Amino acid sequence: MPNGSNEIPDWLRRLPFKEVRFGPGIVGKTSYAVLALIALWLVIAWKISPDALQSCALIFAGLIVTAVVVWWISSTQKFAERNPAQAVLEGAEFVDYKKFEAQTKGQETIIEGTAIENPQAQPRISRAQDVGDE
Numbered sequence: 001m002p003n004g005s006n007e008i009p010d011w012l013r014r015l016p017f018k019e020v021r022f023g024p025g026i027v028g029k030t031s032y033a034v035l036a037l038i039a040l041w042l043v044i045a046w047k048i049s050p051d052a053l054q055s056c057a058l059i060f061a062g063l064i065v066t067a068v069v070v071w072w073i074s075s076t077q078k079f080a081e082r083n084p085a086q087a088v089l090e091g092a093e094f095v096d097y098k099k100f101e102a103q104t105k106g107q108e109t110i111i112e113g114t115a116i117e118n119p120q121a122q123p124r125i126s127r128a129q130d131v132g133d134e
Helices: 025-047 052-082 084-088 091-104 127-133
Strands: none
Touching: 025 052, 025 084, 052 084, 084 091
């Protein structure tokens, strides 16, 4: 696809990349990596020119990135097979799942309460006290 201009085509600008949202965990991260790899190959196809050296360099760079992404995806899939809950959930969702898992096993869960301040922490001086001292 030889193209002399450096402008991005209108059809590529209209693609809704900002609206794409993938799920949490490894599945979502892998989806972003695959989407980025597809975008990379679209740019490589767009930048291919009659100059053999430039075209070979672009294709070689694309193959290296593809190899890294394939390695990353395979290693994350192995992790997902060993740790399915961690692979699918993130953050608070994973903590809630672990609480649910503990409850189904009959274990006690941590009771949520008020936060206790650190007794060794330095006392805080509010701005209202500073103004009253003057």
